[in-house]
Amino acid sequence: MHLHDLWFVAIAVLWIGYFFLEGFDFGVGILSRFLARNETERRVTINTIGPVWDGNEVWLLTAGGATFAAFPEWYATLFSGFYLPLLLILLALILRAVAFDYRGKGETDRWRRNWDHCIFWGSLIPAFLWGVAFGNIVRGVKLDEGHHYVGTLFDLLNPYALLAGLVTLSLFTFHGAVFLALKTTGEIRERANRLSIRLGAVAAVLAVAFLAWTQAEHGTDWTLVTSVLAALFLVGAIALSFKVREGWAFALSGLTIIAAVATLFLGLYPDVMPSTISPANSLNVENAAATSKTLGIMTWVALIFLPLILLYQSWTYWVFRKRIGVEHIPAAL
Structure with a gap:
C-alpha cells in the first residue's frame, strides 16, 4: 500500500470517528428541545454530553488538518467549491459551542430559551449539511481541467445529496436518542427509549433508500457488504432499543x-473528488496527494501522538460513564 492510499484510509477513519462521536452530540442537541419537559430535564440532557462534546470536535479538526497536509489539492478544491455550506457548518458549530458555555450564565427563562435555540440549530444544521457535503463528494461535482469547482450552490442541492443530508440527520438524531437512553435515568430514559424506536424506523427507511442508490451508481462488492452490514446494524439497534438494552443498542447504532x-x-476510492464534467478532471489519491516526504513525516507523527489522544479520550469517557438524572441536578437559581 502506498502512503497516499494509507492516508486516504486514515482520513476515512478520522471522519468515521467524528461522525460516530459527534453524531450523538448532534442528536442530543436536537432532542434537547423536544425530549426535555422542563428546565431541570433540559439540563440533564445537555449535561450528558457536557464533558465530551468539545473533545469529540477534535476529530473534525484532525480530519481537516490531515486532509490539508496529505491531500492539499483535495482540500483546496473542497473548501473553495463548498465554501458556503462549510461556512454555515462552521458558524453553526461556533454558535453551538458558545451556547453550551453561556446558557447557564443567565437567570431568566428567555436567556436560556434563546441559547436553547442556538443549541438546536447549531446541532441540526451541521447534522444535515455534512450529509449534503459527503453526498456531493461521492456523487461528483463540476470540476474543470484545473480541478476548480465551476458549478453553483444549486448544483450542490441535488436529490442524492439532499437525501444524504436527511440520512445523516436522522441517523445522528437516532444515535443521540439511544445515547440519552443509555446515559439518563427515570422518565427521560423512558421517553428517549420510546422516541429512539420511532426515530430508528425513519432513519432505516431513508438509509436503505440512500444506500441502495449509492450501490446502484457507485457500488462495488465491498460497498455491498458494508451497506448490508449498515442495514443489519440499524435493525438490530432498533430491536435492542425496543428491549431496553441501551448499551448494545448504542453500540449497534454506532x-x-x-x-x-x-x-x-x-x-x-480511488477518487477523492470525482468530476461530473470529465473523468480526466477528477481528483484522486495520486494527483491530489502531497509529496512522499510529507506523507512519511505525517505517518511518524500520527504513530506517536494518535495512541496518546485515543487513550486520553477513552479515559474521559470512562470517568464520565455513569448515568445522570434530575436528582443529580441542583435547583436552578
Missing part, C-alpha cells in the same frame, strides 16, 4: 454509522 460512512469512502 456500528451503523461506521458501516455507512465506510460505504461512502469505499464507493469514492
